[in-house]
Amino acid sequence: MVIVPIEIRAEQLGKSFGDHVVLSEIDLTIHSGEIVCIVGASGSGKTVLLDTLVGLIAPDSGRVLAADHNADSDADGQPPLRDLTTITERELDLVRLHWAVVFQRNALFSGTVRENLALWLREHTKLDQAEIDRRARASLEAVALDVADVLDKDRDELSGGMAKRVAIARAIACDPLVMFYDEPTTGLDPMVGSAMHDLIWRTHVAPPPAQGEGFAFRDLGFVRPRRTPSAKRTTIIVTHDRDLLRRLRPRVIMLHESRVCYDGPYARFGEPDCPPAQAYLQFMPVLHEREIQ
Numbered sequence: 001m002v003i004v005p006i007e008i009r010a011e012q013l014g015k016s017f018g019d020h021v022v023l024s025e026i027d028l029t030i031h032s033g034e035i036v037c038i039v040g041a042s043g044s045g046k047t048v049l050l051d052t053l054v055g056l057i058a059p060d061s062g063r064v065l066a067a068d069h070n071a072d073s074d075a076d077g078q079p080p081l082r083d084l085t086t087i088t089e090r091e092l093d094l095v096r097l098h099w100a101v102v103f104q105r106n107a108l109f110s111g112t113v114r115e116n117l118a119l120w121l122r123e124h125t126k127l128d129q130a131e132i133d134r135r136a137r138a139s140l141e142a143v144a145l146d147v148a149d150v151l152d153k154d155r156d157e158l159s160g161g162m163a164k165r166v167a168i169a170r171a172i173a174c175d176p177l178v179m180f181y182d183e184p185t186t187g188l189d190p191m192v193g194s195a196m197h198d199l200i201w202r203t204h205v206a207p208p209p210a211q212g213e214g215f216a217f218r219d220l221g222f223v224r225p226r227r228t229p230s231a232k233r234t235t236i237i238v239t240h241d242r243d244l245l246r247r248l249r250p251r252v253i254m255l256h257e258s259r260v261c262y263d264g265p266y267a268r269f270g271e272p273d274c275p276p277a278q279a280y281l282q283f284m285p286v287l288h289e290r291e292i293q
């Protein structure tokens with residue numbers, strides 16, 4: 001039997017703000033290579049869940065375990081799992097070297113597009129300036145931006161759609177093993193949104209470079225050990241873009257009243273055994289429009 005390694009696991013996660021319970025008893029296991037969409041109404045806790053999975057929010061109860069690709073895997077190919085609730089900041093930074101997060105509000109730094117794309121690569125890898133520049137240009141091309149036009153634009157000169165695409169380009173440039181996206185298509189016009197669906201899919205299925213072609217990390221002093229031909233990318237997306245679900249046909253996890261009310265294939269999402277999912281599918285376009293305003 002082939003054992004698919006675990007990438008990230010949530011166990012009995014709980015999170016409240018004051019007496020407002022946002023997450024309760026959330027259990028999830030996401031395996032290497034999966035593409036997962038987390039859906040739910042506005043305010044249902046999708047962003048809080050994502051931020052908890054990436055270690056930005058500490059849960060009140062339960063824990064998050066994440067694969068540490070800097071350490072050797074066991075005989076089944078499973079990297080050691082680190083508990084993000086007890087890990088040190090330094091260890092968390094090392095786990096995160098293999099992740100990229102596209103935040104809902106993009107989180108671009110002040111400065112130019114070029115600086116936004118280069119900063120992480122310059123600080124964390126041993127890539128030379130020419131290679132960093134090449135990656136920056138290639139990533140901007142991948143998100144269908146005019147490189148010559150945007151490279152030296154300041155963050156504050158970008159439209160909402162351009163800023164979103166730059167944020168995705170910045171993530172791709174880091175060539176992560178795990179991609180997290182929070183509402184990657186919200187606020188984009190349908191044509192650009194549809195190009196983003198394709199880009200998310202292409203990024204998901206593109207094999208990471210083989211051993212030796214990866215980055216050498218300053219922090220680690222050696223090439224990422226996961227850079228083997230069998231390594232697969234994992235993609236976790238918070239969204240309520242119905243077209244994105246249709247395009248990716250992912251595993252769907254739906255949050256409702258602080259709990260997971262559906263966790264299964266897209267093909268079965270909305271079947272009668274999950275009434276909130278039916279209601280959600282019906283109202284999703286309305287919610288989506290509301291978010292854009």
Ligand SMILES: Nc1ncnc2c1ncn2[C@@H]1O[C@H](COP(=O)(O)OP(=O)(O)O)[C@@H](O)[C@H]1O
Nearest residue numbers: 017020022040041042043044045046047048049
């Ligand atoms: N830092 C915070 N302090 C207080 N309440 C918060 C905080 N972050 C999120 N919330 C609340 O938690 C709920 C879920 O938020 P969020 O995860 O952002 O929803 P969404 O599913 O739209 O992404 C909302 O009611 C929100 O107001």
Ligand SMILES: [Mg+2]
Nearest residue numbers: 046047048104
């Ligand atoms: Mg959100």
